[in-house]
Amino acid sequence: LPLLKESKVDVLIIGAGPAGYMAALWLARLGIKTKFIDKRSTKIFTGQADGLQPRVLEVFETFGFVDRALKEVAVGYEACFYEPDENGRIRRVDKLPEGVPGISRFNGSVIHQGRIETWLSDAIDEFSGGAIRVQRPLLPESLEIDAADADSPTAYPVRVVLKKLEDDNAAPEQYGHKVQNGLYRQFDGDQTNPAKSDTGEHQEVVRAKYVLGCDGAHSWVRQQLGIEHRGETTDYVWGVLDITPVTDFPDIRKRCSIHSQNDGSIMLIPRENGIVRLYIQLRQVDHHGDGNGDDSVPAGEKKSARVDRSKLTAEHILATAQKIFQPYSLEVAEMHWFTAYQIGQRVATAFQKDQRVFIAGDACHTHSPKAGQGMNVSMMDTFNLAWKIGYVVKGLARPSILATYELERRAVAEDLIAYDLKLSRLFSSKPGDISTNDFRRVIDKGSAFTTGCTVNYDASLLVDKPAGQPRDVPYHSALATKLAIGMRLPDVRLVMQSDARPLFINQQLPSTGEFRLLIFIGDYAQVPPLKKQMDDIGEYLARPENSLQRLRADSILQLMLIHASPQSKVEWDDFPLVFRPRDKRGLMNYWLVFGDTPSPHAQTGDAYEQYGIQRDVGAVVVLRPDGYVAKVAEPTVKGVKDIWEWLAGFIVDLKPSI
Numbered sequence: 110l111p112l113l114k115e116s117k118v119d120v121l122i123i124g125a126g127p128a129g130y131m132a133a134l135w136l137a138r139l140g141i142k143t144k145f146i147d148k149r150s151t152k153i154f155t156g157q158a159d160g161l162q163p164r165v166l167e168v169f170e171t172f173g174f175v176d177r178a179l180k181e182v183a184v185g186y187e188a189c190f191y192e193p194d195e196n197g198r199i200r201r202v203d204k205l206p207e208g209v210p211g212i213s214r215f216n217g218s219v220i221h222q223g224r225i226e227t228w229l230s231d232a233i234d235e236f237s238g239g240a241i242r243v244q245r246p247l248l249p250e251s252l253e254i255d256a257a258d259a260d261s262p263t264a265y266p267v268r269v270v271l272k273k274l275e276d277d278n279a280a281p282e283q284y285g286h287k288v289q290n291g292l293y294r295q296f297d298g299d300q301t302n303p304a305k306s307d308t309g310e311h312q313e314v315v316r317a318k319y320v321l322g323c324d325g326a327h328s329w330v331r332q333q334l335g336i337e338h339r340g341e342t343t344d345y346v347w348g349v350l351d352i353t354p355v356t357d358f359p360d361i362r363k364r365c366s367i368h369s370q371n372d373g374s375i376m377l378i379p380r381e382n383g384i385v386r387l388y389i390q391l392r393q394v395d396h397h398g399d400g401n402g403d404d405s406v407p408a409g410e411k412k413s414a415r416v417d418r419s420k421l422t423a424e425h426i427l428a429t430a431q432k433i434f435q436p437y438s439l440e441v442a443e444m445h446w447f448t449a450y451q452i453g454q455r456v457a458t459a460f461q462k463d464q465r466v467f468i469a470g471d472a473c474h475t476h477s478p479k480a481g482q483g484m485n486v487s488m489m490d491t492f493n494l495a496w497k498i499g500y501v502v503k504g505l506a507r508p509s510i511l512a513t514y515e516l517e518r519r520a521v522a523e524d525l526i527a528y529d530l531k532l533s534r535l536f537s538s539k540p541g542d543i544s545t546n547d548f549r550r551v552i553d554k555g556s557a558f559t560t561g562c563t564v565n566y567d568a569s570l571l572v573d574k575p576a577g578q579p580r581d582v583p584y585h586s587a588l589a590t591k592l593a594i595g596m597r598l599p600d601v602r603l604v605m606q607s608d609a610r611p612l613f614i615n616q617q618l619p620s621t622g623e624f625r626l627l628i629f630i631g632d633y634a635q636v637p638p639l640k641k642q643m644d645d646i647g648e649y650l651a652r653p654e655n656s657l658q659r660l661r662a663d664s665i666l667q668l669m670l671i672h673a674s675p676q677s678k679v680e681w682d683d684f685p686l687v688f689r690p691r692d693k694r695g696l697m698n699y700w701l702v703f704g705d706t707p708s709p710h711a712q713t714g715d716a717y718e719q720y721g722i723q724r725d726v727g728a729v730v731v732l733r734p735d736g737y738v739a740k741v742a743e744p745t746v747k748g749v750k751d752i753w754e755w756l757a758g759f760i761v762d763l764k765p766s767i
């Protein structure tokens with residue numbers, strides 16, 4: 110046998126969709142040696158997912174490219190509801206604000222997936238200096254985990270054999286439509302010339318410490334690990350059209366839910382560049398074989414049979430949309446993309462094997478795209494996972510933190526599937542079967558969930574709160590009664606102490622991989638005990654035995670001090686030197702001290718109230734590298750010691766201080 114090319118990497122990412130890109134972005138940011146592969150010869154250019162939830166935009170801000178998104182996306186501000194009147198003609202019955210006003214600085218936005226992947230890809234290029242790029246078309250052929258090595262931190266226990274495909278064979282074949290669409294035939298690279306691959310000249314072996322299966326709903330990695338994808342496929346068939354419309358429908362630039370009398374439902378989403386996406390319910394699978402089902406579904410098919418997608422056309426989907434729209438007209442100036450799908454709600458029975466090979470994104474959970482969550486939840490899966498892997502690869506944290514990935518993300522996947530089931534049933538019900546009020550109640554309740562801002566992680570090594578808290582009830586410490594432990598830090602406005610600039614806290618929390626200690630020291634200038642607490646904390650942290658230098662040098666911990674004293678009573682020299690450190694050249698870091706004080710330039714000065722922190726008591730809030738509140742402690746030396754002890758539970762070689 111010819112000798113195969115062999116390489117070693119810390120992390121191998123299989124699949125360059127949203128989940129894979131987000132993983133690569135974190136690993137690029139953390140400087141981890143990563144190989145990133147996809148079996149397709151090109152990225153996608155049109156269609157597929159399009160919704161960006163506020164939380165994901167917040168995350169994009171922490172990686173420095175939200176501005177690119179904001180320039181290009183269409184933003185949702187209002188939702189309209191349409192129902193049939195007594196003559197069966199649709200008319201608007203309500204208008205509501207879209208999303209949850211005020212939950213984030215960003216509103217739910219839409220743009221096609223290919224564009225989002227471009228921003229991610231450019232940022233990966235920048236952070237990694239071009240070292241991490243998608244290598245295509247590469248198809249994995251086998252994956253083995255050497256169980257004997259699985260516990261060794263220095264071992265590369267996962268062996269993957271990759272096959273290079275010919276470019277021509279790696280473009281998934283579309284069914285013969287003129288319009289770009291998502292009706293791909295499944296392809297697994299089998300079309301490559303077997304004689305060639307048998308020679309081994311198109312193969313290589315990769316040995317990796319960790320492998321991430323980000324390879325979508327039909328995940329090959331999941332199959333290799335023997336993990337089941339459990340759930341059900343429902344009978345509802347939905348079509349998706351991306352069109353530039355010509356219409357007299359008055360709310361075409363607003364998000365609309367349209368229920369018709371007899372022709373099904375539409376969800377309408379205005380998109381970038383005047384495009385509109387329509388999700389259209391096609392008629393149900395015909396169980397009875399009496400010809401009354403969807404024309405494209407062979408009569409007499411069994412319950413939950415899969416629809417033959419090759420028979421669906423854009424014209425057929427458009428014709429259904431036109432019926433639902435009556436009495437309004439709907440013509441198409443340009444058809445950009447279309448697809449059709451049958452809803453399946455599934456969750457993988459495990460998200461990892463031996464804490465060495467992980468799956469993320471659609472590989473773990475599939476559902477309908479109606480809640481606009483697929484791409485978002487997929488990116489947030491690897492946003493949760495990849496920094497943890499980075500810490501372990503760098504030898505900074507113990508591998509035990511990796512178990513929190515499945516704990517945290519399975520809960521999100523299950524909540525998502527439960528919501529999606531409800532939403533799908535609602536959309537697929539007839540107007541008479543469900544009242545508009547019930548419909549809106551479900552949408553309203555789901556609105557908060559779909560912003561991505563209400564994810565609430567359970568107690569674990571990385572979330573210090575009592576175990577067994579219900580996920581839908583935020584858990585607060587008495588020191589910060591509106592800041593939920595396990596949830597993302599809500600954005601507030603502060604004043605930069607050094608230059609009086611008003612800013613949002615999220616802008617000061619870039620994804621660098623650092624935990625953050627936000628020391629809310631309160632009104633130290635007017636409450637003398639707080640001044641002493643601040644000085645004591647400063648003196649304690651400056652002691653060499655407390656390893657602050659090392660935690661800073663390894664980019665594990667960053668300090669931020671947020672006071673609540675009137676600016677007239679504050680001097681720069683009041684603050685202990687650990688909050689105003691100097692580098693080797695003597696240059697001072699001016700960007701770690703903030704005031705929760707009024708600014709003449711912007712509305713500031715209410716952060717303590719928004720977090721439920723008392724100005725004469727204060728609190729220390731520990732943030733994880735992904736921006737979730739991990740712990741709250743008192744703003745004293747005792748509180749800081751408590752935090753050190755907690756950090757020592759997973760940070761390598763950190764001694765709890767005395």
Ligand code: FAD
Nearest residue numbers: 124126127128148157158291324325329470471478483484
């Ligand atoms: P994917 O985006 O599926 O990416 C997986 C990647 O892995 C792909 O690039 C693929 O080429 C690669 N890959 C797969 N197998 C292998 C392998 N064996 N080896 C190497 N690489 C591999 N969501 C919506 O919200 N609205 C929509 O209208 C919508 N339409 C969709 C239409 C289609 C055709 C598809 C496929 C998905 C659609 N989605 C939609 C879902 C949304 O795109 C997904 O939820 C999201 O993309 C999931 O991200 P992911 O990274 O987990 O997987």
